[in-house]
Amino acid sequence: RAKEHGRARTEVFTAALRDAILIRHRLQNDLTRAIEEREVFLLYQPIVSLADGRLTGFEALVRWRHPELGLIGPDRFIPIAEETGQILPLGRFVLEEAVRNLTRWRADTGLPLSVNVNLSARQMWDAGYVDDMLAWLRGTGCAGLKIEVTESMTMTDPDRALAILGRFHDLGIPLCMDDFGTGYSSLSYLGRFPFDVLKIDKSFVRDLAPESDRARLVRGIVNLAHDLGLDVVGEGVETDAEQALLNTLGCDYAQGYRFARPLSLEDANGWVERARPPTPAENSLQT
Numbered sequence: 042r043a044k045e046h047g048r049a050r051t052e053v054f055t056a057a058l059r060d061a062i063l064i065r066h067r068l069q070n071d072l073t074r075a076i077e078e079r080e081v082f083l084l085y086q087p088i089v090s091l092a093d094g095r096l097t098g099f100e101a102l103v104r105w106r107h108p109e110l111g112l113i114g115p116d117r118f119i120p121i122a123e124e125t126g127q128i129l130p131l132g133r134f135v136l137e138e139a140v141r142n143l144t145r146w147r148a149d150t151g152l153p154l155s156v157n158v159n160l161s162a163r164q165m166w167d168a169g170y171v172d173d174m175l176a177w178l179r180g181t182g183c184a185g186l187k188i189e190v191t192e193s194m195t196m197t198d199p200d201r202a203l204a205i206l207g208r209f210h211d212l213g214i215p216l217c218m219d220d221f222g223t224g225y226s227s228l229s230y231l232g233r234f235p236f237d238v239l240k241i242d243k244s245f246v247r248d249l250a251p252e253s254d255r256a257r258l259v260r261g262i263v264n265l266a267h268d269l270g271l272d273v274v275g276e277g278v279e280t281d282a283e284q285a286l287l288n289t290l291g292c293d294y295a296q297g298y299r300f301a302r303p304l305s306l307e308d309a310n311g312w313v314e315r316a317r318p319p320t321p322a323e324n325s326l327q328t
């Protein structure tokens with residue numbers, strides 16, 4: 042009986058594994074077409090100033106609307122795209138689309154808005170690709186663009202990572218360390234890299250309680266980041282209480298469902314429009 046039971050379990054497991062492999066193949070096969078046919082698109086999640094809730098910019102977050110499988114999140118296809126190299130054309134689309142909207146928002150409002158774009162490891166380590174990216178950015182202009190990389194990406198080969206990230210930095214593109222706290226780097230490690238922004242991972246922010254060890258840890262991270270000249274963004278802020286506490290702990294900016302979910306371009310346009318300072322004509326109408 043035990044043996045039979047074991048076999049049944051193995052069959053269930055094998056079926057699940059086979060399904061997982063099939064779906065993975067499916068996504069991998071469909072992704073190239075998806076990029077060409079523009080089934081992939083960007084959402085924009087507001088990043089706000091913690092003290093006053095003012096819009097400072099957005100993080101661009103990619104989605105895939107698959108004709109049969111529906112909406113697919115990046116956690117399901119970015120790892121596949123990384124492995125196959127499809128991240129290279131996909132990343133190019135993300136960058137160009139994000140910069141295009143950023144440029145329009147800045148021109149329309151005169152505000153120094155920013156858009157953060159996530160860079161994956163495969164993109165970062167490909168020297169020719171980075172050359173092309175930087176050449177394109179030099180040609181188009183990239184005021185307000187910020188690049189996000191995770192600490193684990195910098196850890197595999199710190200010296201090479203330093204050289205590559207330095208090239209973005211030299212072009213005046215601020216660098217954000219994403220998901221800080223989920224990797225293994227020491228805090229002192231931060232000082233070696235030309236980061237301008239530290240994004241505290243949402244696992245530190247979730248259910249953050251006053252006077253807790255975690256709150257003290259976050260305060261320490263914020264103080265150290267500030268000493269090193271970095272701005273700090275709290276990720277995954279969902280509640281008033283988390284917002285208030287992060288503000289008390291000295292955090293500068295925040296991103297999370299408390300303020301907005303990742304937004305369609307149309308809704309992001311609405312946020313930008315509301316952030317736009319009134320023109321002199323509008324001012325005189327009001328007074």
Ligand code: C2E
Pocket residue numbers: 086101102103114115116119132135159160161189219220243276277278279296297298299303
């Ligand atoms: P990330 O860069 O850390 O992005 C933040 C993630 O947290 C996003 O998930 C966002 O929707 C989610 N989030 C924001 N606020 C909250 C909140 O209050 N609560 C919770 N629970 N989650 C929140 P998303 O959009 O699913 O993206 C997941 C990851 O996929 C990103 O993590 C990033 O690593 C990667 N990714 C997304 N777009 C791109 C892209 O264009 N290129 C690359 N290479 N990676 C991307």
Ligand code: MG
Pocket residue numbers: 100159189219
């Ligand atoms: Mg990010």
Ligand code: MG
Pocket residue numbers: 219220240242276
């Ligand atoms: Mg993050």
Ligand code: MG
Pocket residue numbers: 220
């Ligand atoms: Mg993440």
